[in-house]
Amino acid sequence: MILVKFRDRHPGMRSTDFHEIRALPLFREMGAEPFEALTRGGYVQTFPPQVELITEGEHSDFLHVVIEGSVELFAGWNGRETTMSMVYPVSTFILAATIKDAPYLMSARTVERSRVVLIPSEDVRRIFEVDNDFARAVVAELAQCYRGVVKSAKDMKLRNAVERLANYLLRQHLRNGGRPEFELRMEKRRLASFLGMTPENMSRALKALQPYGVTVDGQRVRIADADDLAGLAKPTPLIDDPEH
Amino acid sequence: MILVKFRDRHPGMRSTDFHEIRALPLFREMGAEPFEALTRGGYVQTFPPQVELITEGEHSDFLHVVIEGSVELFAGWNGRETTMSMVYPVSTFILAATIKDAPYLMSARTVERSRVVLIPSEDVRRIFEVDNDFARAVVAELAQCYRGVVKSAKDMKLRNAVERLANYLLRQHLRNGGRPEFELRMEKRRLASFLGMTPENMSRALKALQPYGVTVDGQRVRIADADDLAGLAKPTPLIDDPEH
DNA sequence: ATCGGGGCTTGATACTTGTCAAGTTCCGCG
DNA sequence: CGCGGAACTTGACAAGTATCAAGCCCCGAT
Known part of the structure; x- marks a missing residue:
């Protein structure tokens, strides 16, 4: 039943998308109801290659989930540009900015044709405040991301x-x-x-x-x-x- | 009353230490009781300069809080070494490893004579599981740390x-x-x-x-x-x- | 099939950064 | 007070990395 409702409400989303997102560590542990509330306002969009999904410095409107294709996270300064990381299905990106309600530190663009789920940041923050399982999953995810960047920084410096x-x-x-x-x-x-x-x-x-x-x-x-x-x-x- | 109990149980800790730790964003929002439970097993120690408090690769036993002095976080590889960051009072370090129950990615040493509070990692994880306010504070802290490293990585690469x-x-x-x-x-x-x-x-x-x-x-x-x-x-x- | 463009490679060169060695300054300790 | 050691500075040199220019190759579009 939930599946039907879900698909009705999320134009372009397939039930496999639903299951794949649900299976992410970030969403796996939470109850069905908060998950439904979290994704209610989300929708799927397919982007051609080389489309800039988010721009560093801008305000966080959506949590992004890559379903198909690949996304490059990059940053620029003073006319220079560098690739910070690549995001492959199925995973989320810019969770930290979404939770903190802070500006993006990195830009994102599709590399190839990509399907991306967009979940309104407000919903993410609201559910985060209400659902304790989700809050703990966010901790695990952020700790993972943090340690990833630390490793990358060590790689660069050493x-x-x-x-x-x-x-x-x-x-x-x-x-x-x-x-x-x-x-x-x-x-x-x-x-x-x-x-x-x-x-x-x-x-x-x-x-x-x-x-x-x-x-x-x-x-x-x-x-x-x-x-x-x-x-x-x-x-x-x-x-x-x-x-x- | 709580203050007296606190000092009785934590050799070397002063009531000002207590207040300073309590005032940290990480501990500010939680109730008095869970905070008491969290810090019950903690104790203060004063270290001379150049003492290695933690070593990368080792298992996380304590969450550290610098009360006085300063601590250097550094990392090594293949005979090389680099300073990753400096920690000044009053702040915690290696929260991510503690929460994830994972090995430290960085070593830490005192730069000058320093007072450090050590809170058993097990207690941190236990309270994290039980106390929702604390769990959300951990998110805020980790998101902050994450964004800090990302900025540092951009600084290095650009x-x-x-x-x-x-x-x-x-x-x-x-x-x-x-x-x-x-x-x-x-x-x-x-x-x-x-x-x-x-x-x-x-x-x-x-x-x-x-x-x-x-x-x-x-x-x-x-x-x-x-x-x-x-x-x-x-x-x-x-x-x-x-x-x- | 041909054309054109972008990615990739290569060589020459310049700039950036690290290494080594020596000398200076500063500070703590006897 | 003077000694010793560590931090800092400086110069010469070496290694690492970037830039520029040219050519190649692959692939998609005409």
Whole structure:
């Protein structure tokens, strides 16, 4: 029954969307009723590539949930721009700004055609005030995000470009079940910016990893001997383990 | 009455400590009873300078509150080390690790002789589960911390050494009520590490700021014309406003 | 199939930042 | 009071990284 009501009220939303959002750690533990109240005002929209969903400095109107496609979080200053992170389905972004009712610190744009659920920030804050399970889920999510940025900051401050790239490749390698070959999840130019270097520099960094068994063909990366690469990368869970 | 009980149970703690902790945003909104339960197992300890209070990778046993002195949060990798942030009274640190029951991502050491309150992590998590006001205060605190690290990451990725230093000095200038002279809050070597550069480089960066009216004598900094310096620094609330 | 554009690579070069070594200053301690 | 050590500064040099320019390659549009 709830499903029918849900779909009636949320133009464009499929019941699979509903289930996927519900399954997120952020929403998993709360009761059906508050979840219904939270998502009542939400709606789904499909955006073409390269659409700026939010702009840093602006006020937080919606909590965003990526259902399909991918979204880039980036920031600019003084004519420069850098990729802060990539968001893949299914996950939320800019939760902190929404909860604090503060301006966005980062902008967001679609990379490819993407389906995004928009939940009014006011509703998020209202349910947050009322529902204790949701409030605790928000804590878990924020703590996770916080630790993620801390790791990223350590990566930036303690490693040089080649080391950052080597560790990134090892993380992706593991993410893909340790298979020797995998696809990069984003364009190289974006990856370069994410890792804090120029595209030219990353191209050279990739070459520098050849002696360690890394070969690249387009988006396809092959890691011949992960241990060899790890000898250079020296990964540590305190920076590189996303679960930690 | 509560005060007397409190002091009886917490060796070394003064009633002023009690009030200062209670006044923190993290503890301000919760009821007297849960606060009492939360701090019941806590105690105060005074540490000499350069004592390592926590080590990254270790398990979170206590939530720490700095009452006097100052504490440096730092991280290491592969023989390198960097200062992540400084904690001044009265504030807590490593809340995220405590709540998540996860390993510390950063180490902490006293810089000067410091009084620190230690609250068992188990108690923090227990009260967090039970007390909804506290849970929401934790959200506010974590969101604040998260946004702080994001700003710091933007600072690192978007600005070069001189720009980071210029903006840091402007922030301190503002913090001190806009007076032309103020004292650096930490040693230069630590500040250099915090700002992501070597001490040698910071020495040169300070010289590079002389044409913009910055003069330095020991810990004493004079900013002759903040607007002039801001012309170079181009501060933005999205990186430099701690409240934002 | 051809054209055009954007992403990627490469080389040359310049700028930024780090390293090393030496010297100075400052401060605490005997 | 003077000694010792650490912090800081300075210069010379090396390493890391960015910029600029050119060419290649892939892919989508005509």
